[in-house]
Amino acid sequence: MSNLTQLARALVDLDEELVSSLVKQKIEAGEPPLNIIKECNEGMGQIGKLFETNEYYLSELIMSGEILKGVMSELEPLLANVEKDSSSAGVVVIGTVKDDIHDIGKNIVVTLLKGTGFEVVDLGVDVPAETFVKTMRETGAKVLGLSALLNFTFPAMKEVVDQLAAAGLRDKVKVMIGGAPCNEEVRQFAGADFLAKDAATGVSFCKQIYGQN
Ligand code: B12
Structure with a gap:
């Protein structure tokens, strides 16, 4: 834990005031917002580890979520305001899968996509597979983003992909997944097209699909 930055450390200590003042300082100094988020994520990862080892409890997890x-x-x-130049870049549907209510990361993706000119249909959290499929059919969106932060909700991501296939939509839709514990293995398990390790990578993928890159 010793190599955490001051901001990440303050987050792990749940020192809301220090976090807030460090963030303000960084913004004033012109630090790119995505760098600030990256630092915070390091702190959140550490909080997750402390939770796993029972040094932190659910109350600390909730508190960290509120601070973030x-x-x-x-x-x-x-x-x-990251990029304002484009008009409507395309439609992206996004949501956190069934039984999962983590949404901070997903919301960052939504904000970045909107800032890049995408029209975003945000279905929220704990979204059943049927709702994703129905929305893909209705919007004709080419990209679907799924967020999952719990190992036991990985099958829910697979369920969405399977239901897209059953509805005859699989070849019309690119599925990207994200969330801290997602990795290449999870992507393969779910049958998704793309794994985004961070929000910016997800946006790049959408640009690629909509032919902007
Ligand atoms: C805050 C937090 C919570 C908050 C969530 C608040 C909220 N509104 O989201 C609360 C307290 C509610 C919570 C609850 C629980 N949590 Co929790 N939580 C966390 C914590 C500490 C941080 C998550 C977070 O917001 N990170 C910051 C964001 C910015 O990062 P991110 O989500 O990864 O998103 C980034 C990228 O992954 C990517 N991304 C994310 N989604 C998507 C989607 C797309 C399409 C794309 C392109 C990109 C993308 O972009 C983001 C920015 O770069 C993590 C620890 C960790 N390592 O993540 C545990 C963690 C996810 N939780 C965990 C657990 C176990 C739980 C609970 C089961 C605890 C309990 N016993 O009740 C419940 C489950 C509730 C539920 N049913 O969903 C475990 C999951 C373990 C696992 N792998 O299965 C973790 C990993 C902690 C741990 N190490 O044990 N939690």
């Missing part, structure tokens, strides 16, 4: 939401409310206006 505060950081995001500071950063959102800046993210929305």
Whole structure:
């Protein structure tokens, strides 16, 4: 834990005031918002580890989520301005899969996509596979983003992909997945097209699919 930055460390300590003042300082110093998010993610990862080893409990997890939401409310206006030049770049449907209510990462992706000119249909959290499929059919979107942070919700991602196939939509839709514990193995298991390790990579993928790169 010793190599954490001061900001990540403050987050792990759940020191809301220090986190807030460090973020403000960084914004004023012109630090890119995505770098600030990256630092925060390092802290969140560490909090996750402390939770796993029973040094932190659910209350600390909740608190960390609240602090991070505060950081995001500071950063959102800046993210929305990352790239303003494009008109409607395309439609992207996104949501957190069934039985999973983690949404901070997904919301970052939504903000970045909107800031890049995409029209985003955000289905929220705990979204059943049927809702994803219905929305893909209705919107004709070419990209579907699924977020999952719990190992036991990986099958829910696979369920969405399977139901897309059953509905005859699989070859019309590119599925990208994200969320801290997702890796290449999970992507293969779910049958998704793309694994995004961070929000910016997800946006690049959408640009690629909609032919902007
Ligand atoms: C905050 C938090 C919570 C908050 C969530 C608040 C909220 N509104 O989201 C609360 C307290 C509610 C919570 C609850 C639980 N949590 Co929790 N939680 C976390 C924690 C500490 C941080 C998550 C976070 O917001 N990270 C910051 C964001 C910015 O990162 P991110 O989500 O990964 O997103 C980035 C990328 O992954 C990517 N991305 C994410 N989604 C997507 C989607 C697409 C399409 C794309 C392109 C990109 C993308 O972009 C983002 C920005 O770059 C993690 C620890 C960790 N390592 O992540 C545990 C963690 C995810 N939780 C965990 C657990 C176990 C739980 C609970 C089961 C605890 C319990 N006993 O009740 C419950 C489950 C509730 C439920 N049914 O969903 C475990 C999961 C273990 C596992 N792999 O299965 C973790 C990993 C902690 C741990 N190490 O044990 N949690």
